[in-house]
Amino acid sequence: MTKLSVNINKIATLRNARGGNNPDLVKMALDAETFGADGITVHPRPDERHIRYQDVRDLKPLLTTEFNIEGNCKEQKFIDLVLEVKPDQVTLVPDATGQLTSDHGWDTISNKDYLTGIIGTFKKAGIRVSIFVDPDEKMVAGAAATGTDRIELYTEGYARNFPVNKEQAIAPYIKAAEQARSLGLGLNAGHDLDLKNLNYFSRQIPWLNEVSIGHALICDTLYLGFENTIQLYKRQLQHNL
Ligand SMILES: CC(=O)[C@@H](O)[C@H](O)COP(=O)(O)O
Ligand SMILES: NCC(=O)COP(=O)(O)O
DSSP states (O other): OOEEEEEOHHHHHHHHTTTSOOSOHHHHHHHHHHTTOSEEEEOOOTTOSSSOHHHHHHHTTTOOSEEEEEEOTTSHHHHHHHHHHOOSEEEEOOOOTTOSSOOOOOOTTTTHHHHHHHHHHHHHTTOEEEEEEOSOHHHHHHHHTTTOSEEEEEOHHHHHHTTTOHHHHHHHHHHHHHHHHHTTOEEEEESSOOTTTHHHHHHHSTTOOEEEEOHHHHHHHHHHOHHHHHHHHHHHTOTTO
């Protein structure tokens, strides 16, 4: 079954708003695991607007599920943090510093040599590597050429189009996912997945290894409670619904 990795960036956003430790990020990550999360995802950005580098160090020894660190591997500080902490997985995202959020995947063709090198470094350290790509078969093929273990499909386009025409929204993702499978790549997905669009996505691509979900899940938590929300998202990944 597809695993749910809870992205806790927005818990850190709330904590940082007052400069204290409420909500307690580490406690909420451990609670997420207790409530059924299969993993925890963090995305430390260079400006540390939410997840701080120290949060990553604090979390590592305490988590009992998969730890996924996302970030821009062109930042040496990020590379050093990942090699220091050695998470289960690192997800390489081509974000520029000032971006509001992640909004595109890698050009795996023009960045082939660079990605191949850094992926080799992380794999040598025993860390599984996933690279963030758009649902573009050329970029998926380019990803396979870098030696990455997995790709993560950037699902903002799916989420935007799902309410309009779900068959059209999912089409490029099925093609990209089928190609990833044929090339022996593991498959993750994330960005703007939510309680409305998740079940359809996972039913159409049942070989999906993992989804990482943060923004919508934390927003839903405000109304529905953290434990209940995690259970509701897990249920969307069961295909017998
Ligand atoms: C890579 C991805 O799609 C998400 O992890 C995204 O980076 C979330 O970042 P923010 O929480 O800063 O929007
Ligand atoms: N990789 C996607 C992720 O970790 C969370 O994205 P979002 O659910 O916050 O949009």
